[in-house]
Amino acid sequence: MKSLASPPCLRLIPTAHRQLNSRQSSSACYIHGGASANKSNNLSFSSSASGFASPLVVEKELRSSFVQTAAVRHVTGSLIRGEGLRFAIVVARFNEVVTKLLLEGAIETFKKYSVREEDIEVIWVPGSFEIGVVAQNLGKSGKFHAVLCIGAVIRGDTTHYDAVANSAASGVLSAGINSGVPCIFGVLTCEDMDQALNRSGGKAGNKGAETALTALEMASLFEHHLN
Numbered sequence: 001m002k003s004l005a006s007p008p009c010l011r012l013i014p015t016a017h018r019q020l021n022s023r024q025s026s027s028a029c030y031i032h033g034g035a036s037a038n039k040s041n042n043l044s045f046s047s048s049a050s051g052f053a054s055p056l057v058v059e060k061e062l063r064s065s066f067v068q069t070a071a072v073r074h075v076t077g078s079l080i081r082g083e084g085l086r087f088a089i090v091v092a093r094f095n096e097v098v099t100k101l102l103l104e105g106a107i108e109t110f111k112k113y114s115v116r117e118e119d120i121e122v123i124w125v126p127g128s129f130e131i132g133v134v135a136q137n138l139g140k141s142g143k144f145h146a147v148l149c150i151g152a153v154i155r156g157d158t159t160h161y162d163a164v165a166n167s168a169a170s171g172v173l174s175a176g177i178n179s180g181v182p183c184i185f186g187v188l189t190c191e192d193m194d195q196a197l198n199r200s201g202g203k204a205g206n207k208g209a210e211t212a213l214t215a216l217e218m219a220s221l222f223e224h225h226l227n
Helices: 007-019 023-036 055-067 096-112 128-140 160-179 193-198 207-226
Strands: 087-092 120-125 146-154 183-190 200-202
Touching: 087 096, 087 128, 087 207, 096 120, 096 146, 096 183, 096 193, 096 200, 096 207, 120 128, 128 146, 128 160, 128 183, 146 160, 146 193, 146 207, 160 183, 183 193, 183 207, 193 200
Parallel strands: 087 120, 087 146, 146 183
Antiparallel strands: none
């Protein structure tokens, strides 16, 4: 008890992480520090001055080491192995001037990644609202590795836009969940026709092509890793 109350131990606390090697000695100074906390504001276990890392720093280091651990298996789909994969493309006829361009972008992308034309099937539906139910049926058929859903909804003067856009999104999501086959959402929701054209091959790129890339990756992921 005498050694715990002596001033020399107080001087050792800031450098305890360098000078104390045994668990017993380390515990003794921790006990003393806790007992003296009410008497002095200079002692703090979380202070960087005491040589101890803060909990946030420790947590960050632990997360970093976990992510980099070789034992953690990372799985992703491939954009190289397109051979043998089969795709269905559901396309809305409404705003056909836009959806045709999106369809062309999707098919051209498939060809670039070695998907054969005979492995692509295009199904036309009246509008984006009808895409979901057809996509679900195609997914459940077992014939396709992924289903692309292409449409264009452009805002008008009424709330019809919101109803169709929301229904199309939820329909495609439900189709994928219920069928167990990736159903990729490629329905444009734009404020005006200029926005739609810019996203179907204009200055904003072709979202149909982007949808095809997503379909390739998801189809590869399911075919080679998840099935």
